[in-house]
Amino acid sequence: xxxxxxxxxxxxxxxxxxxxxxxxxxxxxxxxxxxxxxxxxxxxxxxxxxxxxxxxxxxxxxxxxxxxxxxxxxxxxxxxxxxxxxxxxxxxxxxxxxxxxxxxxxxxxxxxxxxxxxxxxxxxxxxxxxxxxxxxxxxxxxxxxxxxxxxxxxxxxxxxxxxxxxxxxxxxxxxxxxxxxxxxxxxxxxxxxxxxxxxxxxxxxxxxxxxxxxxxxxxxxxxxxxxxxxxxxxxxxxxxxxxxxxxxxxxxxxxxxxxxxxxxxxxxxxxxxxxxxxxxxxxxxxxxxxxxxxxxxxxxxxxxxx
Amino acid sequence: xxxxxxxxxxxxxxxxxxxxxxxxxxxxxxxxxxxxxxxxxxxxxxxxxxxxxxxxxxxxxxxxxxxxxxxxxxxxxxxxxxxxxxxxxxxxxxxxxxxxxxxxxxxxxxxxxxxxxxxxxxxxxxxxxxxxxxxxxxxxxxxxxxxxxxxxxxxxxxxxxxxxxxxxxxxxxxxxxxxxxxxxxxxxxxxxxxxxxxxxxxxxxxxxxxxxxxxxxxxxxxxxxxxxxxxxxxxxxxxxxxxxxxxxxxxxxxxxxxxxxxxxxxxxxxxxxxxxxxxxxxxxxxxxxxxxxxxxxxxxxxxxxxxxxxxxxxxxxxxxxxxxxxxxxxxxxxxxxxxxxxxxxxxxxxxxxxxxxxxxxxxxxxxxxxxxxxxxxxxxxxxxxxxxxxxxxxxxxxxxx
Numbered sequence: 025x026x027x028x029x030x031x032x033x034x035x036x037x038x039x040x041x042x043x044x045x046x047x048x049x050x051x052x053x054x055x056x057x058x059x060x061x062x063x064x065x066x067x068x069x070x071x072x073x074x075x076x077x078x079x080x081x082x083x084x085x086x087x088x089x090x091x092x093x094x095x096x097x098x099x100x101x102x103x104x105x106x107x108x109x110x111x112x113x114x115x116x117x118x119x120x121x122x123x124x125x126x127x128x129x130x131x132x133x134x135x136x137x138x139x140x141x142x143x144x145x146x147x148x149x150x151x152x153x154x155x156x157x158x159x160x161x162x163x164x165x166x167x168x169x170x171x172x173x174x175x176x177x178x179x180x181x182x183x184x185x186x187x188x189x190x191x192x193x194x195x196x197x198x199x200x201x202x203x204x205x206x207x208x209x210x211x212x213x214x215x216x217x218x219x220x221x222x223x224x225x226x227x228x229x230x231x232x233x234x235x236x237x238x239x240x241x242x243x244x245x246x247x248x249x250x251x252x253x254x255x256x257x258x259x260x261x262x263x264x265x266x267x268x269x270x271x272x273x274x275x276x277x278x279x280x281x282x283x284x285x286x287x288x289x290x291x292x293x294x295x296x297x298x299x300x301x302x303x304x305x306x307x308x309x310x311x312x313x314x315x316x317x318x319x320x321x322x323x324x325x326x327x328x329x330x
Numbered sequence: 331x332x333x334x335x336x337x338x339x340x341x342x343x344x345x346x347x348x349x350x351x352x353x354x355x356x357x358x359x360x361x362x363x364x365x366x367x368x369x370x371x372x373x374x375x376x377x378x379x380x381x382x383x384x385x386x387x388x389x390x391x392x393x394x395x396x397x398x399x400x401x402x403x404x405x406x407x408x409x410x411x412x413x414x415x416x417x418x419x420x421x422x423x424x425x426x427x428x429x430x431x432x433x434x435x436x437x438x439x440x441x442x443x444x445x446x447x448x449x450x451x452x453x454x455x456x457x458x459x460x461x462x463x464x465x466x467x468x469x470x471x472x473x474x475x476x477x478x479x480x481x482x483x484x485x486x487x488x489x490x491x492x493x494x495x496x497x498x499x500x501x502x503x504x505x506x507x508x509x510x511x512x513x514x515x516x517x518x519x520x521x522x523x524x525x526x527x528x529x530x531x532x533x534x535x536x537x538x539x540x541x542x543x544x545x546x547x548x549x550x551x552x553x554x555x556x557x558x559x560x561x562x563x564x565x566x567x568x569x570x571x572x573x574x575x576x577x578x579x580x581x582x583x584x585x586x587x588x589x590x591x592x593x594x595x596x597x598x599x600x601x602x603x604x605x606x607x608x609x610x611x612x613x614x615x616x617x618x619x620x621x622x623x624x625x626x627x628x629x630x631x632x633x634x635x636x637x638x639x640x641x642x643x644x645x646x647x648x649x650x651x652x653x654x655x656x657x658x659x660x661x662x663x664x665x666x667x668x669x670x671x672x673x674x675x676x677x678x679x680x681x682x683x684x685x686x687x688x689x690x691x692x693x694x695x696x697x698x699x700x701x702x703x704x705x706x707x708x709x710x711x712x713x714x715x716x717x718x719x720x721x722x723x724x725x726x727x728x729x730x731x
């Protein structure tokens with residue numbers, strides 16, 4: 025099997041270290057298409073592949089069948105034995121040259137038009153709503169893993185990998201950017217799908233700013249930068265049983281978001297604040313965000329709606 | 331859950347043995363697990379709304395007739411104007427008469443059109459929720475529609491097997507797995523998924539006859555990894571195969587199957603459709619057991635792989651009702667009417683399946699592959715497999731002879 029895979033996919037270049045291991049750009053020798061190869065090494069005991077890996081990859085395959093336009097295609101999966109204790113699972117994704125980070129960098133001087141931003145956001149939320157309704161969390165949403173095709177189609181990548189990678193993660197200390205992390209993750213309380221909405225909010229702001237909104241260099245610093253903008257939440261919203269106490273932060277007052285994100289219209293600012301809500305339970309959901317008045321004008325509708 | 335301690339109760343599989351030697355050691359472990367409570371019909375306290383009071387008719391005829399009237403949606407049938415353009419005359423006449431007899435009936439006809447989809451929807455949501463198939467009732471109906479639409483992924487274009495396998499070999503393997511599955515006290519879904527994985531693997535990866543048993547066991551193991559909380563040890567599985575294969579061979583086969591199937595383990599077992607149908611139709615416990623028995627028999631029939639899960643479930647339920655011939659009640663008939671408005675498949679397909687299942691049930695006790703027959707002959711399953719009505723297939727399906 026390993027042999028078959030290495031023959032079918034011919035590596036072309038290393039594309040990004042990635043938090044979880046090297047990602048290769050490769051050519052599918054059968055179709056001539058470029059693909060992205062991501063490998064995960066999973067620990068195997070005497071009972072074969074761990075249940076978690078089997079279930080997570082099966083879930084990705086199941087999502088694949090719905091062929092959602094805003095989710096990157098998973099074209100192939102393969103498991104190869106490396107040793108008695110280790111199996112390599114290779115996921116073969118469609119390759120898209122450009123991610124949102126480079127897309128923003130390449131945008132000419134005044135930046136993206138408000139309509140373009142709205143279209144990107146709608147597609148991003150469509151993909152996210154699809155994942156969330158299938159009980160898949162992204163957990164690590166950032167401009168680097170939001171792909172933008174040359175036709176301007178948004179495709180989410182790297183979703184659902186967090187759980188597949190998790191056992192590997194424990195072995196390799198990795199630096200994962202903090203900038204898109206919501207307060208509940210920084211405070212290490214339990215978290216769910218609202219995590220992705222927070223990250224989406226940060227990315228929404230970044231599309232206007234063309235630079236990240238909160239650039240902390242540690243967990244505390246990140247949280248401080250967040251609270252400086254959204255204000256210190258009331259006592260009862262601060263989670264209990266966390267090491268980081270509310271008292272560590274000055275009593276920031278919420279500041280108008282337009283100070284940080286100029287050019288955003290009123291409805292956009294409102295939606296952005298619904299996403300950047302401290303309490304994950306009060307944060308807007310992907311489906312509700314799509315219903316927000318910000319998206320109401322129909323001129324910018326694209327084929328990706330639905 | 332290492333079951334290595336089980337000594338001589340190990341189900342044996344030998345595809346090469348002569349027919350006479352192949353009798354499986356069954357009784358020792360058969361019926362070890364009783365019925366699973368959650369598959370009992372859903373009980374609802376509130377009185378059932380019976381939209382139409384019609385003369386009780388033979389259920390199979392009504393089912394057939396409903397099949398021809400299908401809305402554009404293709405999932406819920408009848409009760410719409412476009413339904414009347416089809417050959418739904420009898421029902422319409424029936425309703426029309428009522429309308430003429432009761433002046434207020436006209437109103438109820440209109441409300442009926444609006445009522446049936448919402449009634450059905452409520453019943454389906456309730457069924458899915460009671461069965462623990464959904465997390466949130468708000469998603470239940472959507473999930474049901476997805477189940478109905480995506481089930482086409484799970485049937486096969488043809489029943490043909492690779493050249494060196496026959497339906498008989500496949501049946502022996504399935505029968506053995508049914509025994510192993512029962513011994514492991516796995517959930518029913520695990521069995522259906524395992525057989526589905528075998529059906530796919532046989533078509534997608536090259537397996538020699540010598541490795542067929544290994545393939546079967548790996549499919550059951552993978553199904554358990556997907557569905558079960560407690561996993562058997564690989565060493566235990568090797569023991570169950572008389573150490574014909576090593577642990578390494580088993581794990582290699584696991585990788586081979588996973589790669590061959592590209593890790594796609596999704597499936598919607600016909601059992602789920604059966605459970606929804608029997609819940610909406612308020613079927614008696616006995617009808618449910620009989621239908622479950624007939625449905626499990628379909629696993630042994632290689633020809634059944636071409637049918638959709640909902641078709642198999644619908645056919646098993648129709649046949650079950652026909653065999654048991656329970657006296658109709660107005661509530662039961664109304665509920666059956668509602669269940670019949672779920673379009674499960676064409677009349678031809680349902681009759682073909684019913685024919686296959688009736689034949690299988692009539693011969694079940696004489697076959698070597700009788701694990702299912704024995705499993706459903708216990709008092710816990712209301713001895714359904716021994717029901718005298720199953721003996722004569724041709725009489726059962728007068729329509730087919």
